[in-house]
Amino acid sequence: MAADSTAAIAVDPSVGAAADLVQRAPDGDALLNGVRLEQLLETDDGRIATPAYFYDLDAIAAEVRDIRSAFGAQRHLVAYAVKANSAGPIVRAVAGEGGGADVVSAAELKLVRMLGVAANGVVFSGVAKTDREIDLAIGDGASGILAIQAESIEEIPRIDARARALGRIARISFRVNPGIEADTHAYIATGHDEAKFGIPRAEIGSAVEAVAAAPNVQLVGVGNHIGSQLTVTDAYVGAVRMLIPVFAACETAMVQRGRPALEILDCGGGFGIDYGTAPVGSGRAERAADPGGTPRAQEEKSRVVRPAEFVRALISEVDRAGLSHTRVVVEPGRSIVGAHGVLCASVIMQKRARPNEAERRWLMIDAGMNDLIRPALYQALHRIEPLRKRDGESIATFRVVGPVCESSDDFGAHELPDPPPAHVVLRDAGAYGFTMASQYNGRALPTEVFLSGGKVVSTLRSADADAWVRSRVG
Numbered sequence: 001m002a003a004d005s006t007a008a009i010a011v012d013p014s015v016g017a018a019a020d021l022v023q024r025a026p027d028g029d030a031l032l033n034g035v036r037l038e039q040l041l042e043t044d045d046g047r048i049a050t051p052a053y054f055y056d057l058d059a060i061a062a063e064v065r066d067i068r069s070a071f072g073a074q075r076h077l078v079a080y081a082v083k084a085n086s087a088g089p090i091v092r093a094v095a096g097e098g099g100g101a102d103v104v105s106a107a108e109l110k111l112v113r114m115l116g117v118a119a120n121g122v123v124f125s126g127v128a129k130t131d132r133e134i135d136l137a138i139g140d141g142a143s144g145i146l147a148i149q150a151e152s153i154e155e156i157p158r159i160d161a162r163a164r165a166l167g168r169i170a171r172i173s174f175r176v177n178p179g180i181e182a183d184t185h186a187y188i189a190t191g192h193d194e195a196k197f198g199i200p201r202a203e204i205g206s207a208v209e210a211v212a213a214a215p216n217v218q219l220v221g222v223g224n225h226i227g228s229q230l231t232v233t234d235a236y237v238g239a240v241r242m243l244i245p246v247f248a249a250c251e252t253a254m255v256q257r258g259r260p261a262l263e264i265l266d267c268g269g270g271f272g273i274d275y276g277t278a279p280v281g282s283g284r285a286e287r288a289a290d291p292g293g294t295p296r297a298q299e300e301k302s303r304v305v306r307p308a309e310f311v312r313a314l315i316s317e318v319d320r321a322g323l324s325h326t327r328v329v330v331e332p333g334r335s336i337v338g339a340h341g342v343l344c345a346s347v348i349m350q351k352r353a354r355p356n357e358a359e360r361r362w363l364m365i366d367a368g369m370n371d372l373i374r375p376a377l378y379q380a381l382h383r384i385e386p387l388r389k390r391d392g393e394s395i396a397t398f399r400v401v402g403p404v405c406e407s408s409d410d411f412g413a414h415e416l417p418d419p420p421p422a423h424v425v426l427r428d429a430g431a432y433g434f435t436m437a438s439q440y441n442g443r444a445l446p447t448e449v450f451l452s453g454g455k456v457v458s459t460l461r462s463a464d465a466d467a468w469v470r471s472r473v474g
């Protein structure tokens, strides 16, 4: 690699909006962490093959700092939802800022513990934890992880039995289902009555009785998570207002039974990011089953409240309730990594067709729904831009599609230079991008490249197509 190819360079603020992740050098090259992405692809002797994710570790660390500083003097834990992006360099960056982790499997728990997250900085969510997973959480560290989030009353005697078998006390919290409709995509709303998640608020009394009958279980807190990609604070604050009296009632019930007071109030994650707006007339809203409404509704959703504002709104409720001594937990995933990762792809070819009078123009890229499934699964928008943008180029609207044999392998219509560029960047792909990738159609998993201080600091290569062949041959 040429020595200067990773040198951080000044950003031209006049190119692109200030909030643009894909900042541009004065000549129009896309930058991430001050690094020219196109140059990395060109100069690295082909070692960074597309499709590849690139992440800005410094910006990720800054997100954690920003959330933490919004807590002020309040005792807190930022339990990063590892499912959003479990890459080692990212979890290390979060842990380096004093962040903990929200995990949902034994593998995620083992991973974060290997990456420097303390056992008492981990919460474990999930509706169907196996005995093996419960054992791992109870047996970890000196007294187990911070909290196993019980998502049902039925889980409580199960956890008690495992704790007894291990000769330990299991620390649990109740994940309360508040029965609140979050204004988000149906697939990522979790706090409503029909969701499989959490213990319904009306049944918390029975959950308390279950703990009372479980000598090896200690109730350390209550929590909730109403959904993901929340763009306004209303429903979030509503859920906190519901949760605080539940906390108080559970604490009273425990103390009356001679059990310890509660320690944590876990208000979940869900802080949204700005995915921008689709180009006018791209037909996105018409195509999508439930994309969040009309183009106007999408536009309104793009005015996203920052995580720190969610935290400040939360803290004012906590203060009002006199719970300043309580450790407040949040579980952000997307808002920490989403905007600070991009997926770079090569353009394979274009295709024109005139099935009727209207001309169709497709741009085939080498990234597909197996690399980034969010557009196919949630009709999510990921803006696509050229890596190299030059003044005076003519622009055309292309339907950008991947190589996978599914009609849903379609990233939507995007305005791009015509003739098309060699490489494109799919923005805001840091969260739920690589972690949801698959090898469908015998494809490789994308490479991940981590940037910090204006240079590449590590690269992760997962199963390639040859590994897929070997694994299927058996």
Ligand code: LLP
Pocket: 081, 084, 102, 125, 188, 190, 225, 227, 228, 229, 268, 269, 270, 271, 331, 332, 333, 334, 335, 374, 378, 431, 432
């Ligand atoms: N805590 C719990 C209990 C969760 O279920 C989740 C996400 C989070 C925290 C983190 O939420 P976040 O801050 O990232 O919004 N694959 C979907 C998102 C699924 C979210 C699942 N639960 C997507 O790509 O939009």
